[in-house]
Amino acid sequence: MPIVNRFADLHPEITEWRRDIHAHPELMFDVQRTAGIVAEKLRAFGCDEVAEGIGRTGVVGLIRGRETGSGRVVGLRADMDALPIMEATGLPHASTIPGKMHACGHDGHTAMLLGAAKYLADTRNFDGAVAVIFQPAEEGGGGGREMVNDGMLDRFGVQQVFGMHNMPGLPVGQFAIRPGPLMAAADHVEIEIEGLGGHAARPHCCIDTTLVAAHMMTALQSVVARTVDPLESAVVSICSLHTAGDAFNVIPQTVTLKGTVRTLSRQVQDQVEERIATIVDHTARAFGAQARLEYRRNYPVTVNTGAEAAFAADVAASVAGEGQVDREVAPLMGAEDFSFMLEARPGAMIFTGNGDTAGVHHPAYDFNDEVIPVGCSYWAKLVETAMPVR
Numbered sequence: 001m002p003i004v005n006r007f008a009d010l011h012p013e014i015t016e017w018r019r020d021i022h023a024h025p026e027l028m029f030d031v032q033r034t035a036g037i038v039a040e041k042l043r044a045f046g047c048d049e050v051a052e053g054i055g056r057t058g059v060v061g062l063i064r065g066r067e068t069g070s071g072r073v074v075g076l077r078a079d080m081d082a083l084p085i086m087e088a089t090g091l092p093h094a095s096t097i098p099g100k101m102h103a104c105g106h107d108g109h110t111a112m113l114l115g116a117a118k119y120l121a122d123t124r125n126f127d128g129a130v131a132v133i134f135q136p137a138e139e140g141g142g143g144g145r146e147m148v149n150d151g152m153l154d155r156f157g158v159q160q161v162f163g164m165h166n167m168p169g170l171p172v173g174q175f176a177i178r179p180g181p182l183m184a185a186a187d188h189v190e191i192e193i194e195g196l197g198g199h200a201a202r203p204h205c206c207i208d209t210t211l212v213a214a215h216m217m218t219a220l221q222s223v224v225a226r227t228v229d230p231l232e233s234a235v236v237s238i239c240s241l242h243t244a245g246d247a248f249n250v251i252p253q254t255v256t257l258k259g260t261v262r263t264l265s266r267q268v269q270d271q272v273e274e275r276i277a278t279i280v281d282h283t284a285r286a287f288g289a290q291a292r293l294e295y296r297r298n299y300p301v302t303v304n305t306g307a308e309a310a311f312a313a314d315v316a317a318s319v320a321g322e323g324q325v326d327r328e329v330a331p332l333m334g335a336e337d338f339s340f341m342l343e344a345r346p347g348a349m350i351f352t353g354n355g356d357t358a359g360v361h362h363p364a365y366d367f368n369d370e371v372i373p374v375g376c377s378y379w380a381k382l383v384e385t386a387m388p389v390r
């Protein structure tokens with residue numbers, strides 16, 4: 001039976017799993033219920049090994065093929081965590097927990113990988129092993145980093161890793177991917193400016209931190225405009241400006257700025273960080289103030305390796321048809337902590353169309369259940385194509 005038909009049969013069951021997870025969203029590393037369901041199902045499917053508590057609350061299932069002579073181990077990854085958003089879909093399966101919501105489709109990613117695991121454990125039509133990886137804390141907590149640091153890839157001998165994320169706006173049944181950088185590095189910037197507070201009518205006796213902050217914010221916009229090569233990509237966004245006071249007639253002693261930097265290469269990232277440090281220091285000093293910069297690198301650039309991206313695109317084309325795969329999609333400036341797995345192993349992340357839905361992280365978003373057979377078929381086909389039984 002062709003894989004796609006097989007998942008047409010499993011579609012209602014996997015949809016039920018997805019909606020149950022959707023109704024019970026959990027944040028960051030606190031995904032105990034979801035991880036428990038995942039581990040329980042993996043055992044019920046007959047996975048050869050099921051390991052819990054990896055990278056705090058991550059789960060890995062290992063499924064050996066009918067043959068294992070190839071020695072190959074392919075890792076497939078899904079994320080399990082939700083977001084601190086109040087859901088506004090009004091759907092029957094909407095979140096039962098106020099202020100928490102699966103607004104990025106990780107409920108769908110988890111359900112689809114479970115569906116693929118069920119099929120793979122049932123059929124075992126491959127030569128090697130597959131590690132199904134369920135990670136916590138994708139939304140800013142670095143759950144992928146924690147699982148890699150916990151030795152997960154070495155422990156299961158994973159040689160290649162593949163990820164998948166839904167994409168609203170892309171029609172259901174279509175895929176998008178590219179070799180090289182797919183998503184950006186996301187860095188945190190925090191700047192504390194210290195001047196000399198005092199009476200607003202006596203500015204000559206003060207060092208005005210709000211004026212320093214205004215000049216600094218303006219100058220920081222020159223980093224992308226005048227330092228980064230126009231053919232490269234970078235974002236500098238200062239999103240929060242907080243002064244020590246809120247009186248109309250007091251010059252505040254301190255001002256804090258917060259923002260984010262997005263880049264698609266290590267070289268540009270280094271360049272932007274260095275320029276920000278120079279601008280912050282020199283602008284403060286030009287006005288007689290002092291500034292302290294905290295520049296924290298969080299998720300690195302998500303980079304698809306060339307061979308694995310081409311392979312993933314071929315698999316997607318075999319599932320959806322060649323015309324349904326965009327092999328050179330433009331990179332996104334959002335970040336993804338699958339990047340930590342891709343720093344450790346060759347692999348590729350692919351986008352799958354979620355259709356005409358609200359965007360991810362929007363209160364009206366819902367994962368599109370019509371994607372389930374497509375996504376599951378992609379995972380199953382990937383494994384059977386990567387490790388064919390001779």
Ligand SMILES: [Zn+2]
Pocket residue numbers: 103104139360361
């Ligand atoms: Zn998200």
Ligand SMILES: [Zn+2]
Pocket residue numbers: 104105106138165
């Ligand atoms: Zn996401």
